[in-house]
Amino acid sequence: MVSLTKIVDGRPAINDGLLKEEVVRCPRCAQTYRFGYSENEWYKVSAWLGKAEMALRESHQSDKHEQDTVQLSWRTGINRYSRTG
Numbered sequence: 001m002v003s004l005t006k007i008v009d010g011r012p013a014i015n016d017g018l019l020k021e022e023v024v025r026c027p028r029c030a031q032t033y034r035f036g037y038s039e040n041e042w043y044k045v046s047a048w049l050g051k052a053e054m055a056l057r058e059s060h061q062s063d064k065h066e067q068d069t070v071q072l073s074w075r076t077g078i079n080r081y082s083r084t085g
Helices: 039-060
Strands: 002-008 020-025 032-037
Touching: 002 039, 020 039, 032 039
Parallel strands: none
Antiparallel strands: 002 032, 020 032
């Protein structure tokens, strides 16, 4: 499990209960977020941090940037080849 929670007054706006964490800054403003992750996600942290940065960029462009959390998703089953005919 992973979460991306806005940091307000030096503390996460919502307690996600996850013990592992990194601090992530929005690449377009000064807002910081707590990237929390569970023990079984440790091996994917660098990939998740890339997803978090992309999600923050998208969030910054919309009204969702004011929410306490930013949705993170891991897309699976992407078919790289399209078959026609």
